[in-house]
Amino acid sequence: MKLCITSQGDNLESQIDTRFGRCQYFIIADSETLEFEAVKNPNIDGMGGVGIQSGQLMSEKEVKVVLTGNVGPNAFQTLQAAKVDIITGISGTVKEVIEKYKTGELKPVEKPSVDSNFGKK
Amino acid sequence: MTPRLFDSKTLLLTMIISIASGKGGTGKTTVATNLAFAIGKAHILDCDVEEPNSHIFIKPEITSKSPVYIPVPEIDKSKCDFCGKCAEVCAYKAIAVLKTDVLVFKELCHGCGACEYFCQKKAIKEVNRTIGYIETGEKGDLLFTGGKLNIGEAMAAPLIKEVKNRVKLQMTNIIDAPPGTSCSMIEAVTASDFCVLVTEPTPFGLNDMILSVEVLRKLHIPFGVIINRSDLGDDKTVTYCEKENIPIIMKIPFDKNIAMAYSQGKSIIEALPEYKQKFIALYEDLKERIE
Ligand code: SF4
Numbered sequence: 176m177k178l179c180i181t182s183q184g185d186n187l188e189s190q191i192d193t194r195f196g197r198c199q200y201f202i203i204a205d206s207e208t209l210e211f212e213a214v215k216n217p218n219i220d221g222m223g224g225v226g227i228q229s230g231q232l233m234s235e236k237e238v239k240v241v242l243t244g245n246v247g248p249n250a251f252q253t254l255q256a257a258k259v260d261i262i263t264g265i266s267g268t269v270k271e272v273i274e275k276y277k278t279g280e281l282k283p284v285e286k287p288s289v290d291s292n293f294g295k296k
Numbered sequence: 297m298t299p300r301l302f303d304s305k306t307l308l309l310t311m312i313i314s315i316a317s318g319k320g321g322t323g324k325t326t327v328a329t330n331l332a333f334a335i336g337k338a339h340i341l342d343c344d345v346e347e348p349n350s351h352i353f354i355k356p357e358i359t360s361k362s363p364v365y366i367p368v369p370e371i372d373k374s375k376c377d378f379c380g381k382c383a384e385v386c387a388y389k390a391i392a393v394l395k396t397d398v399l400v401f402k403e404l405c406h407g408c409g410a411c412e413y414f415c416q417k418k419a420i421k422e423v424n425r426t427i428g429y430i431e432t433g434e435k436g437d438l439l440f441t442g443g444k445l446n447i448g449e450a451m452a453a454p455l456i457k458e459v460k461n462r463v464k465l466q467m468t469n470i471i472d473a474p475p476g477t478s479c480s481m482i483e484a485v486t487a488s489d490f491c492v493l494v495t496e497p498t499p500f501g502l503n504d505m506i507l508s509v510e511v512l513r514k515l516h517i518p519f520g521v522i523i524n525r526s527d528l529g530d531d532k533t534v535t536y537c538e539k540e541n542i543p544i545i546m547k548i549p550f551d552k553n554i555a556m557a558y559s560q561g562k563s564i565i566e567a568l569p570e571y572k573q574k575f576i577a578l579y580e581d582l583k584e585r586i587e
C-alpha cells in the first residue's frame with residue numbers, strides 16, 4: 176500500500192508534521208517494503224490553495240492513504256475526489272506512524288479536521 | 297495618476313479623492329460623507345464593500361441595483377484529457393486536476409481567464425458567479441454608488457473595480473476606501489488624484505498609518521493626513537508627519553456631539569454647522585494640492 180506521511184524531515188526517523196498543505200516533506204512510502212521517497216513540499220510558501228495543490232500531488236504520486244495531523248476542507252475535497260483515504264491526528268516519527276498503520280488501529284476520517292487557512296496561523 | 301480631463305466649455309475638472317485609513321473605526325466614512333455634503337455637488341463611491349456604511353449618512357434614494365459577477369471556469373469532462381495545464385497556469389491555485397477528475401474551487405477563482413486560454417482541448421467554458429451588487433442613487437445634488445460584497449465572499453477587488461468603473465467625469469468623485477492595506481484598499485485608491493489618510497493619534501493608529509503611507513508612496517499617490525479625535529492621544533503622529541514631510545490637512549478634536557451624531561447616522565455638518573466651512577476649506581485645500 177502506498178502511504179504518504181507529512182513529515183518535518185526527509186527520512187523515516189523524522190517527526191511528523193501536523194500540517195498537510197504546508198508540511199516540510201511528504202514521505203511517500205510502501206507499507207510493506209518501507210521503501211520511500213521524500214518529496215520536499217513545493218507548495219509550502221504558497222499564498223493560498225496549498226491544500227488543493229498538495230492534494231493534487233497525492234493524486235499524481237498515486238498515493239492511497241494520507242496520514243497527517245490536520246486536513247482543511249479544500250484539501251479534504253481534493254483527496255476525496257482523488258479517492259485517497261485520509262487519516263488525521265497522528266503523532267511520533269514517520270516510522271512509528273507506518274507501524275501503527277499496519278496494526279489496523281488507524282481509521283480514515285470522514286470530514287475535514289480544521290477550517291480553511293489553518294496551517295497559515 | 298489618471299490624466300486630467302477638462303471639458304472645454306465648462307472647464308469642470310474630473311477629480312478623484314480617496315479617503316483611506318490604516319485601520320477601521322478612525323472616522324474615514326465621516327470624513328468622506330461630510331466632505332461630500334460640504335461640496336454639495338459630488339459623487340460618493342463606497343468601495344468599503346465588506347462593510348459599506350456611507351449610505352447610512354448619505355441616505356440616498358436608490359435608483360438602481362445590479363449584481364456583479366466574475367467569470368469562473370466550468371469543465372466539460374467529456375472533452376478534458378486531464379493534462380493538468382489549467383491547474384498549472386492558475387496563479388490562485390483554484391484548480392486541482394486529478395487522474396480522472398478536475399475540481400474547481402470557485403471561491404478561490406479570480407476570474408482571470410488563464411485556464412480557459414491555455415486549455416488545448418477547449419474543455420473550459422466560463423460561467424458567471426455573483427460576488428455582490430452595486431447600488432446607485434441620489435440625494436439632492438449628491439450622486440451615490442455603493443458596492444456590497446456577498447457575505448463570506450473573498451473577491452472584494454473585482455467588485456471594487458466595478459464600483460470604480462462608475463467614476464463620473466467632470467465631477468468630484470470621493471472614494472470611501474476599505475481600511476487597512478489589503479489588495480482591496482490598493483484597488484480602491486489606485487488612480488486617485490489625492491488620498492486622504494484618516495488616523496487617530498494613538499500608537500496603534502500611527503503604526504497602521506505608517507503601513508498605509510508606505511503603500512501610497514509605492515503607488516505614487518499624493519496624500520495628506522487628517523487626525524481625528526486629535527486631542528485624545530499623543531503627539532507622535534504629528535512628529536512623524538513632520539519628519540516625513542507629510543501634510544496634516546485637518547485636525548478634528550473629539551466632541552461628544554460628533555460622536556452622538558455618528559451614532560444616529562447624522563453628518564457632523566448637521567450636528568455642528570460650523571464644520572461646513574471647515575470641510576469646504578479642506579476641499580479648497582485639496583483642489584490646490586491636486587492642481
Ligand atoms: S487544461 Fe483543459 S484538458 Fe487539461 S486538464 Fe484542464 S480542462 Fe482538462
Ligand code: SF4
Nearest residue numbers: 386405406408409411
Ligand atoms: S479563471 Fe484564472 S483564477 Fe479562475 S480558475 Fe481559471 S486560471 Fe484560476
